Amino acid sequence: MATHVALTAGVLDGLAARLRGRLVRPGDVDYDDVRAVFNALIDRKPAAIARCRDASDVAHGIDFARDHGLPLSVRGGGHSVAGNAVCDGGLVLDLSGMKTLHVDPGCRLALAGSGLTLGELDRGTQQHGLATPSGAVSMTGIAGLTLGGGLGWLNGRYGLACDNVVAADVVTADGALVRVDAEEHPDLFWAIRGGGGNFGVVTRFTYRLHPVGPVLAGSLTFPADTAGRVLRHFDEFMAAAPDELSAAVSFGLDGGRPVLSVTVCWCGPVDDGERTLRPLRAMGPPLADSIGVMPYVDLQSAGDAGFPRGRRHYWKAGFLPRLTVGAVEVLLEHLPQMPSALSGIGAQHMHGAAGRIPATATAFPHRADQYDLQLLSQWADPQDTERNVAWTRDLFESLRPHLQDAVYVNNLGSEGPDRVRAAYGANLPRLAELKRVYDPTNLFRLNHNIAPARPDTAFVP
Ligand SMILES: Cc1cc2nc3c(=O)[nH]c(=O)nc-3n(C[C@H](O)[C@H](O)[C@H](O)COP(=O)(O)OP(=O)(O)OC[C@H]3O[C@@H](n4cnc5c(N)ncnc54)[C@H](O)[C@@H]3O)c2cc1C
Known part of the structure; x- marks a missing residue:
């Protein structure tokens, strides 16, 4: 439950001390650069930007925003035209530095940090003659693209980006790091493949790869x-x-x-x-x-x-x-x-x-x-x-x-x-029910938001 502690420099210092990455604040030389996103119509001024280095930075940021009642936004590649990756007066979790990539050509899998762009992922997998479906502009972030679907040049043969996620590491609204796949948290695994950033912060995706090219x-x-x-x-x-x-x-x-x-x-x-x-x-x-x-x-x-x-x-x-x-x-x-x-x-x-x-x-x-x-x-x-x-x-x-x-x-x-409802279509009732389970206070609301279902509106599969 949020305590609404006044956001003094000292309170932010406490967060900065827990992070492995930097906490960027108004007045820092790179503040304007770091808060800028792809769409120049978006000009938001967060109270702080946590440049996350790993999942524990993400968890600290989530705990901090939740405990201080702060708006929380999550940034992958910063390409969303809606600009929800940045917020006014809140905390931005900036994952754009989390660019680890491990390609296993034998198993045809890629373990991809959420800060990678499509170009970075493609270049890494193509060294092995492999690829996973994504989108059409190489500077786009893999995270926002995959969580919403991911429609690109391989869709006919191999489906969407989200169809090729076989597992993901997710930090949920209570700050816990969970691995989701077909066996573990299968409902959360279902929700993050099209439900956007509503259910947690993905720190790493495991993608299925296919032989591609030229x-x-x-x-x-x-x-x-x-x-x-x-x-x-x-x-x-x-x-x-x-x-x-x-x-x-x-x-x-x-x-x-x-x-x-x-x-x-x-x-x-x-x-x-x-x-x-x-x-x-x-x-x-x-x-x-x-x-x-x-x-x-x-x-x-x-x-x-x-x-x-x-x-x-x-x-x-x-x-x-x-x-x-x-x-x-x-x-x-x-x-x-x-x-x-x-x-x-x-x-x-x-x-x-x-x-x-x-x-x-x-x-x-x-x-x-x-x-x-x-x-x-x-x-x-x-x-x-x-x-x-x-x-x-x-x-x-x-x-x-x-x-x-x-x-x-x-x-x-x-x-x-009405347009957000049209985006989730017939899957919205199940998504709302899962939102109630995984994010009942709607901490992750700076996105194309799914409101948690009310307890009296049972979802019937
Ligand atoms: C030039 C351009 C070309 C595009 N081409 C295509 C295309 O070919 N195919 C296609 O399918 N889409 C395409 N898109 C749309 C693109 O998929 C979305 O803009 C997507 O949101 C970009 O992801 P991002 O990580 O860069 O965005 P961001 O702005 O960083 O994130 C968008 C939202 O995703 C969520 N999010 C981001 N990272 C995380 C995370 N790690 N965990 C949880 N939530 C997170 C947050 O809610 C955030 O607000 C294109 C967009 C642009 C601007």
């Missing part, structure tokens, strides 16, 4: 006025595509001209991939074709330049079952008015292994062949915020009739409770 990957770019024809063809092609192929569509402005790109990753034998991709390449003459054989790590960092630190971001997202004529028309109507040429619209296709897993097998509920549609607005000048947000909202409202009432939790910004 891959056949790259993009075909078309003028947007051919989008109707190209996307009809693409959508039909993907509906029957083998698991080895994952793909995405993106719309953007190139020198002011609306363009459409189809990006693919084939992770099977290259000859089979060339054959499989032939009908796609026959869709019409592209403006550019960059598809070729490349190391998997090159594909994984190919999108990095489009997402440098320091820009402002406002995202909206939802799932589209198919690229219907109506939805594409709405996108094409709005694209020419997009206020920032840095922005884009993406639709990552999800299918195969990622779609086949039963919706209740993990906490990630959105299991189907579908597109994760994202309106990714970004701009540099603070004066442009209003018009970029307005354009994104307007497009999203126009798209709503075409979208399912479902959203990938890792795409949420600071949105209302």
Whole structure:
């Protein structure tokens, strides 16, 4: 129970003395640097930032926040657009320094510290010709991505990042370090695979690895006025595509001209991939074709330049079952008015292994062949915020009739409770019940929050 002790320098000194990592406070030279996250719209000023070195630092931080009634936020890679990794006036547990990585090529497992980025994990596993599914931009943190799901270029063959977690070390709200897997704390193991940071602080993930690479990957770019024809063809092609192929569509402005790109990753034998991709390449003459054989790590960092630190971001997202004529028309109507040429619209296709897993097998509920549609607005000048947000909202409202009432939790910004409910979908009652068991006071609430179930609302499996 919180005692609300005044947060004097002396009280913080007590925490600092218990930590192996540093406690960064307002006035320290690196305070502004350490509190900054990927989305420059987020400008929060925590009372202190614990730069955790290990699980015991995490436990000390949790105990301290709980005992002093302090807001507590948890930072992995700091990439979440919602910015929940930092808080005002509370304690940030910064795990970004926890970068241990042990790869066991014989057992095809990776033990990965929660501070690793996707790029760091990929580089370590690819030294052995192995990989685990993750996302598409290498600076993203493995922790937030995996806890929410993790949709990337291997989803068709190997599923989501969370589907490949075989165990995790978690510090719970009472400060205890537990190992969770299919046998130990199986309910907590279920909840952290899609339930986000609601249930504890993960200090280490154990991932299943697969032989991957080199891959056949790259993009075909078309003028947007051919989008109707190209996307009809693409959508039909993907509906029957083998698991080895994952793909995405993106719309953007190139020198002011609306363009459409189809990006693919084939992770099977290259000859089979060339054959499989032939009908796609026959869709019409592209403006550019960059598809070729490349190391998997090159594909994984190919999108990095489009997402440098320091820009402002406002995202909206939802799932589209198919690229219907109506939805594409709405996108094409709005694209020419997009206020920032840095922005884009993406639709990552999800299918195969990622779609086949039963919706209740993990906490990630959105299991189907579908597109994760994202309106990714970004701009540099603070004066442009209003018009970029307005354009994104307007497009999203126009798209709503075409979208399912479902959203990938890792795409949420600071949105209302109906959208958070849509993110956890049919798994929400079980998640709320487990929240009541593992975090009854909602200590971990600076996230896309799951409120603990009331004791009188029993969950019936
Ligand atoms: C440029 C860009 C590209 C992206 N591409 C993809 C993609 O291809 N596929 C995809 O699936 N997603 C993608 N995402 C979304 C990404 O998955 C989320 O932003 C995710 O939250 C990032 O994780 P992080 O650790 O970097 O974030 P953080 O901001 O550090 O954390 C986000 C939240 O996760 C929780 N959290 C973080 N670490 C821990 C921990 N160790 N224990 C408990 N809770 C924790 C906290 O609640 C925190 O608020 C992308 C995001 C960006 C900005």
